[in-house]
Amino acid sequence: MKRIKLNVNVWRQSSNEDVGKFVKYTLSDLNSHMSFLEMLDVLNEKLIEEGNNPISFEHDCREGICGSCSMMINGEPHGPQKATTACQLHLFNFRDGDEVYVEPWRAKPFPIIKDLVVDRSSFDRIIQSGGYVSVNTGSAPDGNAIPIPQKDAKLAFDAAACIGCGACVASCKNASASLFVSAKIAQLAILPQGNPERKSRVINMINQMEEEGFGHCTNTGNCEAQCPKEISISNIEKMNQEYIKANL
Amino acid sequence: MKKLSLFQTTIGKKLLMALTGILFCFFLLVHLLNNLTLFLGPDSFNALVSSLEYIKPLIRVLEVLLLIILVTHIYNAFFLSYKSKSSRPSGYSSQIKDSSTISSKTMLISGVTILLFLVVHLGTFWRIFQSVDDHSIYYDIVTKNNIVGFGNPLIAVLYMAASIFIGMHLKHGFESSFKTFGISNVRTKNIINKVAILFWFVVPFGFFVISAWFGIIKGLL
Structure with missing residues (x-):
């Protein structure tokens, strides 16, 4: 030692x-x-x-x-x-x-509270705007009731590994929250459980992201390089795809 | 909360930038193919430029479209750059590690440089070509004019430098556009990367070679 x-x-x-x-x-x-x-x-x-x-x-x-x-x-x-x-x-x-x-993290939507502590409630508001799925009330559903291809399950799980720490915003030269928001959107868009709110989710979450004042994504990839959970930038491409489809 | 329409969001504005950027890439390809006729000699180049006179109304429409594309691209670039600055009003006090590529970090610098070059380019070749009545001197204006043409080695160096900046801008811009469209994935990435080489390397290199050949190398031979 x-x-x-x-x-x-x-x-x-x-x-x-x-x-x-x-x-x-x-x-x-x-x-x-x-x-x-x-x-x-x-x-x-x-x-x-x-x-x-x-x-x-x-x-x-x-x-x-x-x-x-x-x-x-x-x-x-x-x-x-x-x-x-x-x-x-x-x-x-x-x-x-x-x-x-x-x-501390430096971004307008992450105001400093004290020393190294920043207020990351902007992320919570983004999740509240659409990062959820509809479920039937009553007894717990059977675990294998909805078959999901292994490839999709893996992609969704990779996206779900995002812990919402804000490192993507902190490392991005534009203070963009695209990696976080896209991981949350992709995670649910890939799975059948996310289908009922698929369109409204992407529109509402991006709307809230804009409202909070995060910057835009220039696809430079620094967020991916610095993410402690190695969330892939391909989620941002998925988010853009979902957003375009939702607006068509 | 006010609902934003597609083009009010930063993603929508990036989509506009990506679309206009790609359209410009194709314009550059056509422009280069036209310019390569310089290597076929004065007759071929003069004949090509003269032939454009027959479709002048179409050329004018395309020029207006190009102007709209350019203004859309520039307006959104500055708007998004300004917004990024406001997203981080106070920066970091320590040195931040940035693993992104040089071309992606310098998009604004290369973009503004290309814009300044474009002003010079349109103010010289394009403006002179509009006022020329003698269709046999286009080739000489480009290759021999010692003020605005490649007869002036400084102009050749300016065009060579501009080609490098265009290459740098497109190195990031072309591939990034497809990511913005959301159509770059594991399957398409390899194809996009290969096509990208045509736009960020082959096309700017073509312009570079034309400037270097007619402005510098030919004079030394």
Whole structure:
């Protein structure tokens, strides 16, 4: 087990109205097996002991599936390790004495609440606008009542792996939410269960995406490269196809 | 919540950009095929340009259509660029890793450069061609005029540079259009990529060779 020292520059901002800045903290004797969030926990304990304000950062499952731990680490959403959320990023990905820069997602529809915490409720409103399916009430349906080809099930599952963390928006030069919205649309459009609302879903969700103020997609693919769940950009093509069909 | 129509959304505007971009690609292909007659000599080129006089009303209609296509493409490009800026009013303070290609990152720069070139191109060759009565001098205007034609090596260099910018713009633009249309998938991707080479490499290279040959190489021989 290695012990390392890091110079962690964290974006500190008391509210959305405040002008934030990087504050440098030097942390020595860090266990390299520690996760990035555990390192922030250690830093916060230190700050509290010193009577300072701890760093606000969002976290929940710490298992890489909730999408809460949204932060830009050294210019990459969730940090330098591919297909990994910040909570699953371990300090052995850094070298002893490294300068680390941590800042929140930057996008108008993701206003900063405090420090590294942003308000991602715009994603919730997009889901509310159409990211659901109609189901019959009553007893649970039989699991195999609707046969689904294996290929479709796999594509839908790949799209459903999106955890809605917002890394796609954060990494896109246009702050576009296309990868997130398209994954949610494609996931349901591929499956027969999504058919009843197929047209209204794509129209409503894109309408809401526009309403929230996200940018447009220029098909540059940085979202796909930075997505911790490796959601494919082909979902955006599927979304465009669905949107054109719904408007015809 | 106000319901947006197709072309009020960013996806609709991208569709317009993709459609107008593809139409321009085909115009460039036809333009190149015409220009290649320069290699067949003065008689062939002059005869081709003169023949366009017989279908002048059709040419005028096509020119107006091209202008509409161009304005639609440019208007939506600037509108979407402006909207992107407003989607991230305050940028990142640290260096952001961007794995996208150079051609995709520089679409606005290459696009504006092509627009400036187009102004020069229309202000010189196109304008002069409109006022020429002698149908035997088109070839000489292009290849020998030492102010606006390839008789001036600087003009040749300008056209060669413009060809490179067109290639860069289409490198991303052509393939991206099909993604915007939603018809680029695992099956069609290979075909689109191959056709794309014609538009982002072969066509601009053709224009490059014409400028280089008549503006620089021929003078050195």
